[in-house]
Amino acid sequence: MSAILLIVVPLLAAFISILFKKASPYILLIVSFASVIVLGYIELEVITIGGFASPYGINLVFDQYSLIGLYIVNTLFFLVVAINCVKFKEMSTILLIALAGLNGLLLTGDLFNLFVFIEISGIAAYLITATNKNPLATFNYLVAGTVGSSLYLVGLIILYAMFGTLNMADMANEIAVSGVDASLVAFPFLLMFIGLGVEAKLLPFNSWVKGILASSNKLTGPIIASVYAATIGFVVGRLLTSVFVFSDTLGLVITIILLASIIAGEAMAFSSNKVREILLFSSIAQAGLVVLVFLQGFIGWGVFLVVANAAGKFILFTVTNHASDELGTDEVNDLKGLFVNNKIVGLAFTVASLSAIGLPVFLGFVVKMNILGDLFAEGNLFIPAVILITSVVEGIYFVRLLIKLWYKEHDLPVVQYDFIIKYVVVILAILIMVFGVYTAPIETEANDLDLISFVEGGNL
Amino acid sequence: MASIELIIVFTALAGVLSYFVGRLNKVAGSVVTILASMFVFVSVAYFGYNNELIHSTEFLPYVTFSVTYLGLFFAILVTFIFAMVSFFNPFFVEKYKYPALYSMLYLLSLAGVLGVFFTNNFMSLFFFFEFVVWTSLFLIPMGRSKRAASSYYAFSTVGSFALLFAIFIMREASGTFNIVSSMASVNGTEAAIVSALLAVAAFAKLGAFPLNVWLPRVLGNSPDAISAVFSGGLEKLGAFVAVLALVKLAPFGYVVDATGLAASQYVIAALGALTIVFGTLMAIRQDDAKKLLAYSSMSNGGYILVALTIASSASVSGGLYHVVAHALASTAAFLAIGAVSRITGTTKMSELGGMIHKMPVTYLVYLIAIISMAGIPPMGGFISKWLIFQAVIDKGMILVAVAVFFGSIGSFLYVFRPLAALFLGQELPQHREVSKEAPFFMLVPMVILSGLIIYTGVLPNFFLGFINNVLTEVGVTPLVIGSYTVTGTNGVLQPALIASVFGVGVLIAFIIFIVLKKSRKVGLMDTYTAGNFIYTEELMHYSLDFYAPLERLYEKYINITKDFYKRLENKVVDLGRLMKYYFFTNKPEIMVLWIIIIMGIILWGDIL
Amino acid sequence: MLQYVAIVLIMLGLYGLLTQRNIIKIIVSLNILEIGVNLFIVSVGFVDGGLAPIFTSTYNSSVDFSFVDPLPQALVLTAIVIGVGTTALGLALAKNIYQKYGTFEIDEMGEE
Amino acid sequence: MKNFLALLLTLFLGYMIIASLSNNEAFPKYGEADVSSRVSQRYIDRNVTENPGEVLYGEATNLESGSANTIAAIVTDYRSFDTLGEVTVLTVSALGVALLLGGAKQSRIELNFKPNFMLRVGSRALFGIILMTGMYISIHGHLTPGGGFPGGSMIASSLLLLYLADDEFRANIKGVKVIQSVAGSAYVIAGLLGLFIGTYFLENLLDTAVLGDLFSAGMIPIIYVLIGFKVGSEISRIIDNFLTEESV
């Protein structure tokens, strides 16, 4: 079986489901489930499309790196769909296309093809967020996304003019071979970075995030904050570690942007009184951290940081957004005592937030410790200090939130969770704990990934 | 023979068991905590004292243990405190929101504490540290304040992360996480940074100035049993780290020739002195007995810091002895207050009085505890303070010495207040009917603790002998002790003699009190004031606000640290709000503006 | 020349986004930005005196001619179609916004 | 004033970009692009997988991509996957417009002018011509400039003409949907055929014949026609959605 089916089958299903409105939720459910299952049966390879070899035709790189990305994204996507497909029937076709776009983002080995998939998944995301009933926020997202992708395109074209290729691996090769001064490629890389930064929620480019996630519902919250964030994380990781070359000034500017993103994100989360806002600003900070980690070249642990974040944010957003959908408010004070009668969901939420803070025995801890260790090993003391200080802030607001949600005497908010939400969040929480304790497979995998060399066509 | 690993695993499993038992029956779950913590204490103390603990590991991944005298010293002490306090659990468990969880977390944090003291690997140390923080964190909000938990989290995380930072620096220097070898491998600036970071960790755990805000909040607002555990047990984790930071690592900075002390020692001693003064002054002001004891704990933490930073044989042994003395005394005091609160439902001094009539044993326990805290012979607190005073004066730290003496006098001033307000004076009508002596099983630990307090005061040599082992291990000359004498730098102390003199004195006073009893008990209504008859049974005792003029002197300055952190928090909130207001509008212009600025910055170099 | 104009158009698009607070104007600015980008892409492949990259019978007789770069043009085709998709969506959203707030001016909508 | 400053700022940035690009020796000056060093040279020479020698109009046969229009070759052959994605973008935005502008559409939006009889009839006639032109462009995409995108859009604009000329007119949305779905699916299936019959997804299975013939270039005309239908139906749907509203 070829990995291209992961893109094509959802696409075909989407085209077909235009005609069969009634059946479309089931098509969506089946296709998204099948893409998780199928992943186990596909062998790693570089797929050439149309029979034209790599720098000339488009290729898809199905290596260890994209396999992990596909697993996490498809699984989370399926879970989102399983929770929501009944409620959001009219979104089925769009969700199918979004799935195709996300898989395409993870697989593609061509920079222009990446742009096309950014647009596919981006436009699908605009529409998915339209279910928030906040058109202004969606519009803002659309403007930001369009500006970002236009800049990405300009950057890409400048690179094409300089090196004559659009393929990622070939581009990286050409840049290395031609030996041009790094400052010459700084500007196009910056443009592309801005384009990705918009989607990756980095600080000055993320004005859309608040509007979208602060009014998000059970569907949009997890899908934007978890599934999309994971995908973009993987894409940025691949580009940063394999293709982009950041010269001194550019590297410095981008590091400053990322640190600002982390600090401001945590500060903003700290100053918020609404659960969704807390979570969204926290995910801004995490996005900054993810990119920072990839920028330092730690592929393996960057990947698992993305995975840990995605799983955690999925639980957090699903739980809070269900509650705020039901109650019509997401003020922390109105949700006080939410978990007193929903202990199982509450435990899952607690696990997710503790993992986000980096408490031992959870996945987040393993990842954070290894990242810090690697940073120290590079003799970098400033970045770990920033990470640790912001972690304190992050811990404080999460602890505050947790205590408020767990402890209240009377007037408890009444929220019922469906059994499916319960199962999903509990399973994810258990996975977070299991891999927090049984770290051996993760460590081997991370070390394997660190050896990845995309220039030679992926790590097969 | 007993394996440390097995003890820890046993404790954790007992915690899980207690959870499930607690789900069935709340009280039964907490009884499990008593049995388990007693068992842990006995096995650690017995096998540890006889050097029969096995440190090999078979089940736990990544964790390695070693038995050191330092760890053993702390472990025995803290498991003892846990065991004693656990007797209180069955009586309080009804009141908690999640009783089964309470029992589980109690035992889990005990397991974590054991891990901290016995591991020989810094990463595991950090792991257990965090483990203790998180397990104890969720115990706090079962009490009165939810905010206390987040401030506890904030400060202890600052400490943990400072520790982590230091750990990673040491790992870079040595390539290993092993405590002994990685601490030995740092030198020069690195050692100074590591030592400073570890000191921050110690300060945070001890609640020393300026990282003190959490301690009174937590101790004052936790469930009563947990306050005792914090004050006697968990706070001592800070002392453990302080030994690593201040005694095992060399001090740094400019060295004063005359005294042989380095700048860092002066700074830490000064901060310790500030802690003492601040804690004392704050304790004097409190109305709530638990808060008062909380500030007292803080000021005693200052003693430990001062003692450990001087790092002479008298001071370190004094510091460690103070750890024991204070752990015993403050646990006893907290338990006594807890007993009162269990009976009456409050710990506010203004709402209590005359409890001595109904709770004489509790009164006695409290009395003994505060005598020890004030450093009056013949209790344990006297011995440790004697040693510390000597070391401070010997090193010529005049200002610190003033602070230390001030703290000692001050502590006498403040611990007397709850005594007068809670136990002495008139019995209050609202408590008269319900009051009775605490249940037998609550009295047991209190009495044991009081006995130990007296024992440490009369015959300190057993403990000092053990402490001498610790001293040898960390590289300090041991203290000279005879069978009944303690030799300091300026003289020889004979605690037993002092104790007997005191005993005789007290006996004489008691006889006089009994024989020449002049007073007569009357009811509240059976009196008049200035010619007026009293119609209501209102409180007529004056045991509050003893020191109002003194308080007025420093009223303005009491909130410096609290205000500082409040302001810091507000600054962060302001920053967040500003960022939100600035970046997250519905207009694309800010984003576009920043894109333009960033592009401009990158291109600027090309233009020039 | 046209390449510079393309960059100026991109900048004018950004200028529009920077100053305009009207939904329709913002979409217009986006379109200007996109046109600028498209012109820029094509200009990158332009060769002075080059032929349009289509084989015709004239090509056979005059081999000296060179083609302009066809790849950017193919990319621009894609970009244009994607642009119209975005614009249509933006306008549909604009209609929704108008239904909700009764205005196109962002400043008059008030903070959420 | 603020606007003026913003204008200065952006124009200055534009100047900076231009200056930086002209300082950049690796970036070719306008009009001096070196095609031979880029991947597109191989597209022009049609020698990505084989070496056909010199490519001559009307003579070269069985090229790897037999379309005379190199852009068509790139769009529907070399980089056909991009085009599939692009068609998807259009699909999703058409669906989105339908979703955003309300589901249960009944009536046309009222226009301010009333078209008269002549206009109606004339536009009917014109409709046919435009439609035919659109088809022609689509089908000849591999030979002449144009192809599926402008062709499809022309098909849609012929419908637009009817919409404007007749305020009662509504296209058969069901039919449009069928075209939308079938054309898209057919494109994907064409690709899958390549995967299952040949070896690669979107492989050009058919004989490419002589460069410059109408029936040449294998799959390219077929795919271009499919794209034409797809684009046409999507844009028609967008137009329909913009010109209708929920009946009150």
Added chain:
Amino acid sequence: MDLINIIEIIVSILLVVMAFLAINSKSLIKSVMYLSSLSMLAVVGFVIMKAPDVAGTEAVIGSGLVTSLFVFTLLAVRKVGKEQ
């Protein structure tokens, strides 16, 4: 100087002017019309740069369809405005 260069210069100037007008004009419909003519001028630009395919596509889609969508939006809105 060739004719084509002169045309190029004229088109360039007009492009900038149109873009500026489209952004700054007060009336929305005028702005849309300027955008349409900008798009038409871009078509000329594409032709100058030897990109007939792009030119055709831009002419039909960019200049034609996009403009009509803008106009329809404004029309629909004006009607809603009248009702209110």
